[in-house]
Amino acid sequence: MVRFPSAVDRCEQLLAPDGSYDEAAVEALGLGRETLRRMYESMVGARALDERGATLQRQGEFHFWMGCRGLEAAHVGPAAALTERDWLNTEWRQYGAHIQRGRPLVDILLFWLRGYETWETEDVDDMPAHERRLPHIVAVGTQVPQTVGLMWGRNLQGYDEVGLVGVGDGGASKGDFHAGLNFAGVFDVPVVFLVLNNQWAISTPVERQTAAETYADRAAGYGFEGILVDGNDPLATYRATRRAVERARETGEPTLVEALTYRRSAHSSSDDDARYREETDLEPWRDRDPVDRFEAFLADRGLWDPEYGEAVRERAGERAREAADRALEIAEQQSPEEVFDEVFANPPAYIEEQREELLALYGEHGEEAFRW
Amino acid sequence: MAGNTSSDTDATAEDLLLVEAVAEGLHDEMAHDDSVIVLGEDVGQSGGVFRATEGLYEAFGDERVIDTPLSETGIAGAAIGLAASGLRPVMEIQFMGFTYAALEQLYTRAARLHARSRGQYPCQLVLRAPFGGGVRAPDLHGESMETIFVHHPGFKVVVPSTPRDAKGLLIASIRDPDPVVFLEPKKIYRAFREEVPEGAYETPLGEAAIRREGRDVTALTWGAMTRPTLEAAADLAGDIDVEVLDLRTLSPMDRETVVASFEKTGRAVVVHEAPRTGGLAGEVIATLQEEALLYQEAPVGRVTGWDTVYPLYELEDFQLPNTTRVREKIREVAAF
Numbered sequence: 078m079v080r081f082p083s084a085v086d087r088c089e090q091l092l093a094p095d096g097s098y099d100e101a102a103v104e105a106l107g108l109g110r111e112t113l114r115r116m117y118e119s120m121v122g123a124r125a126l127d128e129r130g131a132t133l134q135r136q137g138e139f140h141f142w143m144g145c146r147g148l149e150a151a152h153v154g155p156a157a158a159l160t161e162r163d164w165l166n167t168e169w170r171q172y173g174a175h176i177q178r179g180r181p182l183v184d185i186l187l188f189w190l191r192g193y194e195t196w197e198t199e200d201v202d203d204m205p206a207h208e209r210r211l212p213h214i215v216a217v218g219t220q221v222p223q224t225v226g227l228m229w230g231r232n233l234q235g236y237d238e239v240g241l242v243g244v245g246d247g248g249a250s251k252g253d254f255h256a257g258l259n260f261a262g263v264f265d266v267p268v269v270f271l272v273l274n275n276q277w278a279i280s281t282p283v284e285r286q287t288a289a290e291t292y293a294d295r296a297a298g299y300g301f302e303g304i305l306v307d308g309n310d311p312l313a314t315y316r317a318t319r320r321a322v323e324r325a326r327e328t329g330e331p332t333l334v335e336a337l338t339y340r341r342s343a344h345s346s347s348d349d350d351a352r353y354r355e356e357t358d359l360e361p362w363r364d365r366d367p368v369d370r371f372e373a374f375l376a377d378r379g380l381w382d383p384e385y386g387e388a389v390r391e392r393a394g395e396r397a398r399e400a401a402d403r404a405l406e407i408a409e410q411q412s413p414e415e416v417f418d419e420v421f422a423n424p425p426a427y428i429e430e431q432r433e434e435l436l437a438l439y440g441e442h443g444e445e446a447f448r449w
Numbered sequence: 450m451a452g453n454t455s456s457d458t459d460a461t462a463e464d465l466l467l468v469e470a471v472a473e474g475l476h477d478e479m480a481h482d483d484s485v486i487v488l489g490e491d492v493g494q495s496g497g498v499f500r501a502t503e504g505l506y507e508a509f510g511d512e513r514v515i516d517t518p519l520s521e522t523g524i525a526g527a528a529i530g531l532a533a534s535g536l537r538p539v540m541e542i543q544f545m546g547f548t549y550a551a552l553e554q555l556y557t558r559a560a561r562l563h564a565r566s567r568g569q570y571p572c573q574l575v576l577r578a579p580f581g582g583g584v585r586a587p588d589l590h591g592e593s594m595e596t597i598f599v600h601h602p603g604f605k606v607v608v609p610s611t612p613r614d615a616k617g618l619l620i621a622s623i624r625d626p627d628p629v630v631f632l633e634p635k636k637i638y639r640a641f642r643e644e645v646p647e648g649a650y651e652t653p654l655g656e657a658a659i660r661r662e663g664r665d666v667t668a669l670t671w672g673a674m675t676r677p678t679l680e681a682a683a684d685l686a687g688d689i690d691v692e693v694l695d696l697r698t699l700s701p702m703d704r705e706t707v708v709a710s711f712e713k714t715g716r717a718v719v720v721h722e723a724p725r726t727g728g729l730a731g732e733v734i735a736t737l738q739e740e741a742l743l744y745q746e747a748p749v750g751r752v753t754g755w756d757t758v759y760p761l762y763e764l765e766d767f768q769l770p771n772t773t774r775v776r777e778k779i780r781e782v783a784a785f
Contacts, residue, residue: 193567195569211570213565214558216553219554222529222554226528226533229531230531234534252522263518
């Protein structure tokens with residue numbers, strides 16, 4: 078059974094699906110023109126990147142792609158509530174969160190092409206916001222206790238930083254989710270747990286993940302607060318996360334924020350969602366599109382007109398194209414000796430021996446012999 | 450025991466049991482490096498179920514000696530994050546068999562964090578766990594899982610067999626920048642004392658120890674099996690001259706010492722508690738085949754745990770290699 082934010086009384090919302098809003102609540106956020114536009118541009122940027130990635134996957138240039146359509150408010154709003162020194166560990170498709178933190182698009186795309194990530198800044202203390210993350214992990218939900226450990230350690234070393242970790246409704250079924258929230262509650266670790274309830278884990282609907290009405294309610298079991306928000310409302314996701322981040326910074330107390338949303342794309346480029354849902358299922362969620370909703374709001378505030386919107390979309394498309402071209406170019410430069418790079422910080426001799434064995438074979442037989 | 454231990458009767462203040470050497474190693478390295486922290490179940494005030502963390506809580510307080518909830522997944526996940534934050538966590542898994550619950554964290558992250566971040570985040574953590582059988586404990590308290598960590602790329606695997614090594618290898622493991630699985634043979638936690646140097650010192654990883662020199666047969670082993678292997682060698686003295694190698698580090702294995710010994714003897718027996726099929730004896734034998742085939746005089750013998758679901762209590766005695774089994778296999782290999 079699909080869940081709609083409007084059907085749950087306690088689901089926080091600032092912007093209604095048609096863009097109408099509670100003026101006082103919006104004023105209370107104190108968000109300036111620049112911040113609001115930056116959030117909007119991150120959402121449009123994520124959508125453009127998603128479209129580019131999907132196109133390149135269809136063309137055979139990318140191996141695999143995961144879409145984020147309709148999830149932009151759930152991704153961007155929480156990231157906008159972090160300060161420069163906070164940390165962000167995400168699940169697969171939170172492109173907008175990284176864009177909001179200033180991460181270069183080419184860097185986001187290279188994860189999909191090379192499977193590893195790189196950093197510019199060696200010293201953690203000098204890291205800019207977008208580098209304050211662990212590499213993406215494919216093992217669903219395992220990032221939850223890892224983020225707790227990371228923030229616990231930063232805290233023990235005297236840093237006043239908060240971590241935000243994203244996990245899906247599927248990931249919240251893993252034992253790692255429980256372990257992470259439980260540790261954070263017991264040890265007062267300043268982490269905000271963002272459950273991105275998009276109601277699908279590949280083909281499995283949320284009612285097969287939990288019999289509970291909300292994920293936010295789970296927080297009570299860990300001794301801290303849970304907040305349920307309309308995940309398609311960028312100001313609601315922003316406000317709840319900001320409240321949670323401030324509390325974490327002041328008291329060390331964690332918070333669970335559930336963003337209730339809906340995955341409109343298939344799970345991935347390898348998934349055919351026509352096998353498990355109807356096209357008509359998507360209709361109500363198109364009406365709740367977060368980008369449309371934010372545009373209507375910004376227009377009402379005098380911060381958006383069609384010309385500006387068009388310019389933002391055009392620039393986002395261009396940036397996504399350029400980043401994808403650059404990422405493909407960089408990924409092409411990979412060579413066989415890299416296979417052994419960084420497996421160990423202090424590599425045993427056999428790593429070098431195996432590298433030499435591979436390179437000798439490569440030298441003798443050439444590139445073609447290795448391509449399947 | 451071949452000059453490696455002093456007897457209980459002339460114990461001095463520095464003579465320690467293996468479990469005491471572990472505790473002292475943790476203590477001395479924590480005193481030396483304040484980024485080292487210990488976490489696990491019952492490691493704090495209680496000092497650990499085997500007392501391997503005795504005295505740490507009193508010395509370093511509850512910020513550095515942390516009693517965690519009962520969750521191996523949580524301990525491993527938190528330790529990984531703590532390592533990424535720049536600390537050097539030593540996580541205790543109370544019995545190695547409880548590590549099953551933590552494997553996803555360990556395999557998918559601890560072993561890969563360095564590679565997937567291209568060196569940005571080392572995963573400098575140590576997983577300490579009492580391992581192996583022979584103490585009449587319930588199910589999952591007698592597992593020997595070293596092979597799965599040797600097989601999975603990204604880990605180093607260390608097994609001490611004496612108190613002096615336990616302290617030095619543990620400190621070297623804590624200082625190593627990669628994740629190290631440090632397996633403590635609980636059967637010999639309190640079996641004998643040995644003089645252990647004071648203060649922090651390292652016994653280098655990746656170096657086997659020759660526990661007894663011999664010319665006829667090389668017996669290779671580690672952990673608690675070192676004792677029955679040395680006893681078998683002593684039984685055979687005068688008849689068969691057995692060289693006993695204690696591998697100490699299982700990954701990376703000291704192939705040089707292993708191969709050099711085999712080149713001398715041409716005959717070998719590998720002894721381990723873990724089940725035979727897919728066990729590390731196979732890896733030792735493959736190494737000998739690859740590097741010293743022409744020295745080989747006899748099939749390499751294996752004395753291992755059987756391929757069973759670990760049998761409990763009285764039946765343990767039939768599962769674990771013992772002096773008789775080792776001795777008879779050495780005779781067989783020597784007579785071939």
